Amino acid sequence: MKRNRKQDVIYVHLNEKNRYVLSSGIQFSEFIQALYDSINHILLLKHRFDDADFNLHTLLDYIPRKRVMKLAGDDVSQYGDFCWIDFEEMEGLDEIPGQVLAELLYLGHMKEPLHAPFYNYLGNRFTYLAIEDGWFNKTYYRNLNDFYYLLSELIPMKLELIKPEKSLLGLKRRKVYPSVDQHLLLSLKGYMSEGMVLSLKEVVQNRARIEIPMWVIGDFSNMDDMHEEYEKNSKRSCDAKLIFDKKTQEWKIRSN
Template sequence: MAKKQKSSEEFIHHLYVHMNEVDQFVIFSGLTFKQFVLAFNPMANLLLLKHQYEEGSFNMHTQLDFVSKEDIPNFVKRVSDTDEDLCWIDFADEKGLNKLTPLEQAKLLYLSHKKESIGTPFLEKLSNRFVYHSSSREKAIKIYFKNLDDAEILVTHIFNNMVKEKLGNGGFFRKKEAKSTISMVDPDFLKAYRPYAKEGALLSLSKLEKPKRFEIEIRTLADYDFPDEVWDDLDVILSQSYDDLIKIP
């Protein structure tokens, strides 16, 4: 049980997570595109299905813009400054992109418009690992994961990086040697808490001074269908006891 109720301002960060194991997607709120890219850096090329980015390359076969993996840092910088919706699918190389059939291209356009997939969203020709769709109006990001374990990798990276920043050891697009810094939470450890994510859960990171450590409070939010409602009711949610607690030494 929680010993003391905290207001939302007393936490370092709140992350809403709702996982659908059957369709292999997770809905997040409190996640940024920059955080996502940092967790999976280096990224593959990105085929842009919905965007306002004007500096990308153009693929003649699909008549769609794309971002090469070399240009992703610039893309992240530009996109992070806007509130526009964003949808993309990663791909290995343009050779695979140029082999997409009209039906496969139509399915991608449906995916970007409806935010749901007709059949699998993972195409062998693209060797894609993700499908990413953000909505500023809904305050949500929906991500399809080819390997759902990547969801835990993403969540742990977000919180671990925040802890490192608080300890003076964070940064974006850091060199490989910085990756040797010890992780605070392991993705395999976090998988034990997946049942909460399947119900819809709020993960709240805070720092304690005595004893000096970080904690992640987990609250199930099964009654919430829309992430924006979570932020409207945040203080009410936090006034309730957490369902579980992850202690980070």
């Protein structure tokens, strides 16, 4: 049941101070599709991928950039724990001191960093900590603009899966919805800081527009509890709507 929920409900809790996002409904494959150009290699802290390379200095597996898309095509939600950190150059990985390696091992084991999880040796932009990927994700961003970019690409990506446009003959037509303006998403920062659900499950569509409702439901680290709270809140009027105008091909937000 959990995996069916992933596509149609996006939960986001933003911790701006510590630069991380707790989420449910954002999968690794979607993350990579949106942010592929920002990632070079991947150091695997917890995984079950069978085509990784082995680094003798850290005794950890890693994925060179040329195989990142292969990893994204695997069903990583079945791994259980799936944790990684990106890195720029092999030379940096081979120079990691024992203290940093100890912090990385702790990070993968506890899903919590001892310090801000960004390392000069690695030049990483992300630290990605997931339990049943797409169900519970905790992702650290060196620059939170990367998160807003991810969300701007993710929403139209998911909308296409949920509400594919049809041609006059009734056949599904590949309709790529435009990205959501990141400045528009920045206006939702207050909602996301409290814990917000964006529900593709409750999308309303007519000839003129598509409306995606949003609810502020609070801070959750247990996603079963989050979904229960979402189900309760979905019976009341939403707090805001993300609206796509089909004529102008533009997105806007309307608060209720």
